Structure formats: structure tokens, C-alpha cells
Amino acid sequence: MIPSPTSAIPGEGTFSLAPDDPITTGSPQRTAITIGSPELTAVATQFLGDTRLDSPHLQLFSAGASSADAASAVRLTLSSAGLDVVPAAAGVRADGVEVDERYGLEVSPEGIHVWGATEEAVFRGLTTLRQLIAVHGTDIPCQRIIDGPRFAWRGLSFDVVRTFHPPETVRRVIDMCALYKLNVLHLHLTDDQGWRFEVAARPELIKFGSLGAMADRPGGYYTPLELAELNRYAEERFVTLVPEIDFPGHTGAVSRAYPDLTTELPGIPLPNGGHLEFHSLDPADPEVWTFVEDVVDALIPQFPRSAYLHIGGDEAWGMSDEAHAAFVRRAADLVRAKGKQVIGWQETARANTAPSDLTQYWLDIQDIDAISARPDIPEFLIEHLAKARHDVPKALERGSKLLVSATTYLYFDRPHAATSKDPAQEETRARVGLRAYQPATIQDGIAWDPVDNTPGVTSDDQLAGVEAAVWCETVTSRDDLEFLLLPRLPGAAEKAWSHTTPTDWPTYANHLAAQSPTWRHRGWTYFQCSEIDWH
Known part of the structure; x- marks a missing residue:
């Protein structure tokens, strides 16, 4: 089990x-x-x-x-x-x-x-x-x-922007969550590469913002009817869909739809000679807040079961700290005024928002140290990582609960470290997963504890829960997605639900091996890693 x-x-x-x-x-x-x-x-x-x-x-x-x-x-x-x-x-x-x-x-x-x-x-x-x-x-x-569960929030953050995943794929992911007693599917609905839901007052978001995805993959969006059906499907399986609008950064799709709303920040030079261009929403522009309110008003009714609205707030590169904090505070106030509770990525802790706002902790010290030490990392990212060291202490100091999504253990867009027992999967293993991260084994995914491995945390009561994340920069198909999710997702569920710690690897490996017939019956693709003696 x-x-x-x-x-x-x-x-x-x-x-x-x-x-x-x-x-x-x-x-x-x-x-x-x-x-x-x-x-x-x-x-x-x-x-x-x-x-x-x-x-x-x-x-x-x-x-x-x-x-x-x-x-x-x-x-x-x-x-x-x-x-x-x-x-x-x-x-x-x-x-x-x-x-x-x-x-x-x-x-x-x-x-x-x-x-x-x-x-x-x-x-x-x-x-x-x-x-x-x-x-x-x-x-x-x-x-x-x-x-019974250790934590009340047990989730998966699902990037449907870098690769657009149709409703059928979302339903398959909901089924995976339900099988392992995860009760949250957090949908990352907006980013530089696309916009994935309708805003009646802002039709250009669908006309232009939804067209693309990463690497020239096809775009798309969910209609209100499709979202209603997905919410119903999830509710029948006791999974709550939590929506995310990512701003003030990650707004390239907004820029394509409404270029006058975004500020194009100076391109940042990269070691390979290229440039990164960033767009952000200016908190001093009144038109920006009309837009934000239109978006929030459209999104809330499409996710009626969620008590939370995720406001993003991460990686607002090129913005001043003061402008970023001003935007986050006003966006959080607006969401609360609309009757929803607020969650944001860990950078929102810099805005000193309300203690009731949840802080999603993702940049853990191991990855900050590993990435910062690389010679090819641009200076702006080094500076961002240096600031990230202080996010969790700030959140805890103001009384915010942490949602643990630490990159080292819970980011499923890491490459798989072990080989596959199926040689045909080795091409996929070489291609799928961000090379910025060190490859991880399946055992790595359970060899940690949400309290012991979160800096400054000494008690379960300081945490909102545990949420894994799958980002789709390298995902080209549903098979690629499931290749990253399985067999990792059960490990995230083990850490979120089970009171038994530490997890005994041989026992867990045997239990994991016994899951594979169910996956095959369901038609789910999974990485047949050599660590496991699959049934």
C-alpha cells in the first residue's frame, strides 16, 4: 500500500x-x-x-x-x-x-x-x-x-502552459492523485508561453495569449464548460483544483495580448551571447489593476471549490524589490476582498503580506548552493538565489504556513538518474527533464522529511502541507508527462500522508513495484527504473 x-x-x-x-x-x-x-x-x-x-x-x-x-x-x-x-x-x-x-x-x-x-x-x-x-x-x-493523513494539503502543481494538456490528460492526472490520496491539483494556468482560461472582459488573452506553448508546441485553453467538467470530475474523487495566475512577472502571454499593459524590461545578457527579455506588470499603472481585477473576477467562478487563489509572485526578474512587493501586497488584498484566500510562491514572503497567506517554498538550500556554484549561471540569477535564502525565515517570522515544494525532493522535472529496464526508454530519459537540476533517483524522493528538511521548521503545525510540481519545459507529449510523474508521484504522497518517518526504502520499493500492474491496466506510461524489481 x-x-x-x-x-x-x-x-x-x-x-x-x-x-x-x-x-x-x-x-x-x-x-x-x-x-x-x-x-x-x-x-x-x-x-x-x-x-x-x-x-x-x-x-x-x-x-x-x-x-x-x-x-x-x-x-x-x-x-x-x-x-x-x-x-x-x-x-x-x-x-x-x-x-x-x-x-x-x-x-x-x-x-x-x-x-x-x-x-x-x-x-x-x-x-x-x-x-x-x-x-x-x-x-x-x-x-x-x-x-489518516499527516498533512491536510497533499498536492501536485501541474504546468499546463509550457505544454498545453487537454482535459483528458488532466483527468488522467486527477486519477493518479486520487489513487495515492493526494487531494489537490494546482493548475499553473498562465505564464510567458501561454494563457489557458477565458476572461470574457479580455478576449485578446485567448485570441493571442493562448496560441502558443514552449518550443513552438501547439497552444490551447480550457473553456468554462471544460473547467466545470474538470472540477466536477475532481470533486467526485475528493481532489480540489486550485488555480494559479502568475504575475507580476511571467507575463509574456499578457504582453502578446495587451502589449500596453506590460513593461518590457531590459534584456539580460547570457553567457552564451543571447539575451533574456522579461515583461512585468507595473503596480503604479491604474490600467494594470483594472486588468488584474477583470482576470480575478473571471477566474474565481471557474474554480468554485477552491478556497485559495494562487497569485504566483515568483521570478519577477528586472523589477525592483519595492515594485514587486507593492504588486504582491495589492494583488493579495484584492484576492482577499473577493472572498478567496491567498497562496504565492516563496518570493511573495518579501512583500510581508498577511499571516493567513500561504507561502509555497520551492527553492531549497541544496539547489541554491548547487546552481549558484555553476560558472555558467548569469549574475541576475545568482542575485535572485541569494535573496531566496531569506524567504522562508521571513514567511515563518510573520506566521505564514509553508506549503513544501522543495526542488530537491518534489520537482518532478528533474532528469531520472537511474537507467531504465526498458532500453527503449533511454532516449526519453536523455531528453526529458531540466538539465539545470541534478538527476534524482526514486529513492531520493522519499529519503527526506517535510519538517526535518525544511529550514527553520520544527513542527508539523508550521506547514500547510506538501505539494510536488511537474514543469513541462521538456515535455512534448502525454507520455513524457507520465514518464516524469510515475513512479515519483507515489513518493510525494508517502511524504504528505504517512506518519511513518523515515521511510524504509526496501519496504517502499517492494510496495512501489506492486503498483505497476494498475498503471499498465490504466494505460499510464511509467519510467521503468532499474532501482525497482517491477511486477
Whole structure:
């Protein structure tokens, strides 16, 4: 099981699921599933559909739901009995709602019982059962699991700008998140290379800003209907979509659509003789704030479940510190005035915004030191990295909670360090992943702790949660994307959910190996790294 549960006590024997047991209401035969509360019908239906996809050869279930008094293979109930032994999750939830996700799962010779205080908790328990079925087939070892998350925010930041990913690909990523109990998909919707959502008051953003992507790849955008469908799909799987507008820097797409709104900063010379050109939004320009309010007003209704709006705030190269701070403070005030909470990349800590604003920590000391030591790094980046050393202390000093996305452990656009067991994947391994980062192994992704490896942090209570990130500069296709996500994503989930630390590598490697049949059944591409003895 990934992530590993808080407590798993083995029992004697097994329980055998019968492949020919249908789900029928009031059947005199044993039924596949009993729903103890009407509220659990949706999670039971979702479980049955997922199990068919995870393990299509089993064909365990047909349709419908049984009455509560029928004998059944799986029984679902709303109850918190025995769950208080698991600590309540630290941090904050992206939907702004306090939800108890702790669950129990008991397999006995008589059947399987899954319970939790909320629908979401039962869904998490059924997700564990999905993994048990995928690994063990119809004969599930008897055991008692009591489990719950370490952190309330467990996410993935997904760059849909450098490469535009259509809704079907986003749904596949949501499914991956749900399988590993991640509950946030943070969509990076705007950047220099493109603009990915509609703003009715600013049609040029779609007409011009959405046309491209990185390296002349095709652009695109999500219509309000597509975003509504993605939000619904995610909500059914207890995943919250959190939107990001990246400003005041990273506004090249805005410049193409509305060139009068952005300030073109002087090109910065690079060691290879080229120049970097930057655009930013000037906080002293009243027209900029009309634009920002138009964008925020358009975005908020398209992500109704998220309590947060991410305002970016990173890498505003060429802006003065004073102008950057002024922009961040006013943007944060505007978002709060619209009824949303604020999250920004770690550079927003320099603006000394409200303690309630979340700070997404990404530039960790290991990478700052490694990148700064390289002779080919331009001076402007050296200066930026030097300032980044002080971001986390500033955020903690003002009382902001950190969302941990440290590059060393959680940036999935790193090259894979190990070779693949499939020689055909070696071309992809050589091509995909930013060479600015040192390659990383799968073991690197679990050989750390969110508290112990975050500077200045001594307690879970200082963190909002854990969020991995996949950036798509080198991603040319869905296969490339999944090649970076798998098998790394389960490791991020392990760090975000599991209370067990440190993670034992041999045990984790065995559990990870057992996930690959599910990935193949789903048609997901994964890096077949030589570190793992895949099933």
C-alpha cells in the first residue's frame, strides 16, 4: 500500500471475494457491497468503477447497491469508532473545509468493513482496498488498518502552459492523485508561453495569449464548460483544483495580448551571447489593476471549490524589490476582498503580506548552493538565489504556513538518474527533464522529511502541507508527462500522508513495484527504473 498506513495489524487467513457475486438490492445471495448510509452511494459507485479499471481481469462487481441488511463482501459505514488513535491532520485544506479523513479497514474471514466519520474518509479507505485488490486479487489477507493523513494539503502543481494538456490528460492526472490520496491539483494556468482560461472582459488573452506553448508546441485553453467538467470530475474523487495566475512577472502571454499593459524590461545578457527579455506588470499603472481585477473576477467562478487563489509572485526578474512587493501586497488584498484566500510562491514572503497567506517554498538550500556554484549561471540569477535564502525565515517570522515544494525532493522535472529496464526508454530519459537540476533517483524522493528538511521548521503545525510540481519545459507529449510523474508521484504522497518517518526504502520499493500492474491496466506510461524489481 502507498502511502503506508498509520497502523496495519495482520490477522489470520484471508477473505475471498467471489467474482460471480453481483450487487443486487435485496438479493438472498451474498452481495458484493453493503452501503450503511445513503451518503456513501457515490463513493461506493466510484470504488466499483475504479476497481474495474485497476483490475479488469477480476470482473468482481456488476451494478447497483445492496440493502443494509443483506450479507455482503464489503460493508461501508459512517463511524469514527477507534480512529482517535490517529492524530488529526496538520495544515490547511485547499477547499477551506475541515474534513476528517481518518478511516478504518478490517478484513476478516467473514468480510471487509470500511468505515470513517465522513464520506471522504470512507473514500480514502476504499482507495486502500483498491490497492489491496490490485495486489492480492480475490484473496485479501486478513488485517486491521487504522489510518489518516499527516498533512491536510497533499498536492501536485501541474504546468499546463509550457505544454498545453487537454482535459483528458488532466483527468488522467486527477486519477493518479486520487489513487495515492493526494487531494489537490494546482493548475499553473498562465505564464510567458501561454494563457489557458477565458476572461470574457479580455478576449485578446485567448485570441493571442493562448496560441502558443514552449518550443513552438501547439497552444490551447480550457473553456468554462471544460473547467466545470474538470472540477466536477475532481470533486467526485475528493481532489480540489486550485488555480494559479502568475504575475507580476511571467507575463509574456499578457504582453502578446495587451502589449500596453506590460513593461518590457531590459534584456539580460547570457553567457552564451543571447539575451533574456522579461515583461512585468507595473503596480503604479491604474490600467494594470483594472486588468488584474477583470482576470480575478473571471477566474474565481471557474474554480468554485477552491478556497485559495494562487497569485504566483515568483521570478519577477528586472523589477525592483519595492515594485514587486507593492504588486504582491495589492494583488493579495484584492484576492482577499473577493472572498478567496491567498497562496504565492516563496518570493511573495518579501512583500510581508498577511499571516493567513500561504507561502509555497520551492527553492531549497541544496539547489541554491548547487546552481549558484555553476560558472555558467548569469549574475541576475545568482542575485535572485541569494535573496531566496531569506524567504522562508521571513514567511515563518510573520506566521505564514509553508506549503513544501522543495526542488530537491518534489520537482518532478528533474532528469531520472537511474537507467531504465526498458532500453527503449533511454532516449526519453536523455531528453526529458531540466538539465539545470541534478538527476534524482526514486529513492531520493522519499529519503527526506517535510519538517526535518525544511529550514527553520520544527513542527508539523508550521506547514500547510506538501505539494510536488511537474514543469513541462521538456515535455512534448502525454507520455513524457507520465514518464516524469510515475513512479515519483507515489513518493510525494508517502511524504504528505504517512506518519511513518523515515521511510524504509526496501519496504517502499517492494510496495512501489506492486503498483505497476494498475498503471499498465490504466494505460499510464511509467519510467521503468532499474532501482525497482517491477511486477
